[in-house]
Amino acid sequence: MTTLVPRPPQPQQPSVPPQPVPRRAEEDTAVPPRADCVADSAGGLTFDVTETGESGAALLVLRRRDDGAEVSLPLTPVSEGRLRAALPSGVALPEGRWDAYVRLADGEPQRLVPGVNDLRSLVDRMPSGSLGHVAVRIPYATKHGNLTVRSWLRAPHAEAGELHVGERVLEVRGRVYGVALGPDAYAEVSPRGGDTAPLRAEVTGDAPDFRFDVPYDELAEGVWDLWLRPAGQAGPRVRLARLLDDVADKKAIFTYPKAELRGAHGPVEAHPYYTVDNDLSVAVTARSPKGPAPKTS
Structure with a gap:
């Protein structure tokens, strides 16, 4: 004979108050101009x-x-x-x-x-x-x-053009506006912050176009900003930037390969990049663990 076992009482579920029905957005919500x-x-x-x-x-x-x-x-x-x-x-x-x-x-x-x-x-x-x-x-x-x-x-302006990234050297080409490119012209590779003197790079080319090389193996860890001295030391100091196109923020869009090398300051990794203001800089990071990489603003 089959014995029926009584079903244990089920716990009572707490009562849930009715939830309000979400209101639809008003039909006449203002559309921004x-x-x-x-x-x-x-x-x-x-x-x-x-x-x-x-x-x-x-x-x-x-x-x-x-x-x-x-x-x-x-x-x-x-x-x-x-x-x-x-x-x-x-x-x-x-x-x-x-x-x-x-x-x-x-x-x-x-x-x-x-x-x-x-x-x-x-x-x-x-x-x-x-x-x-x-x-x-x-x-x-x-x-x-x-x-x-x-x-x-x-005023004036040095427009960065083609960048050729080598294993040890960055070749920069550009054009200067608003000032003549004289025989005493040179480029400066200047460390951002600190007391280190900038490096000079020889400028060649047919005015207003110019070119110069940035030797990675001479750069210590940090961020290095690129400048043009179109009339030599006595003339203006002009920041290199890429402005003459339709891209408002280039930092995340224009990316370049990193070069790994052993330079005068040990093993480093170097690459060019555009800052938040579309100015041209070079970031150098020590490959041995020496702390966080430099901030590239």
């Missing part, structure tokens, strides 16, 4: 902003991130639903990152988001340098999806 940007070969920018539907004067405001300085440009209607502002190359925009806003009448500025950026004219750009300086403005999308303009104003 958008700006399409067109760059010209002279260094100017045009901003086409979507119409906000509000009346009154409108301004496109560029605000420098470091110190809050502002440049305001009037926005004028150009077509139905579009407002336009122009930043000519002749209007100075000091170096830095300029966040873009639209300000309506006396209201608070609204952050702009990027639309279409037409930067084709910046590719392989070759300014004359006749004004003694080179102005570069590159609009880009920040990591938060907002519109910012990266600006450089170099």
Whole structure:
């Protein structure tokens, strides 16, 4: 005969209060204003902003991130639903990152988001340098999806071109703008920080183009910045940088192989890189464990 065993009582589940149903985003959530940007070969920018539907004067405001300085440009209607502002190359925009806003009448500025950026004219750009300086403005999308303009104003300017990375030597080619390349020209490979004297490198080439070599085996551990002395010691000291294209931040995009060698300061690993300001530097790391690698800002 089969005996039925009583089922033990089940523990009572705690009561769970009903959860609120998530609310849908409001249908009328404000859409941030958008700006399409067109760059010209002279260094100017045009901003086409979507119409906000509000009346009154409108301004496109560029605000420098470091110190809050502002440049305001009037926005004028150009077509139905579009407002336009122009930043000519002749209007100075000091170096830095300029966040873009639209300000309506006396209201608070609204952050702009990027639309279409037409930067084709910046590719392989070759300014004359006749004004003694080179102005570069590159609009880009920040990591938060907002519109910012990266600006450089170099007077004079040494543009880094092709880099040939060898086993013991880095060959640098470039072009200088805004100053003549004289017979006394040379390059400086300067240690960042510390009291070590910079190394000199002979400059050759047909002005305004130049070339020089950076000997890895003479460099101690650390970061070395590259400079051009186009008129010798008595003239300006010009930082080498790569600015004349459409890439606002090159550090993570332009990467170069590392050379491993034994130099005057022992076994090292060396490679060129572009800084957060798109200036050209060389990082040298000791291959024996001597602490953390130098910071490459």
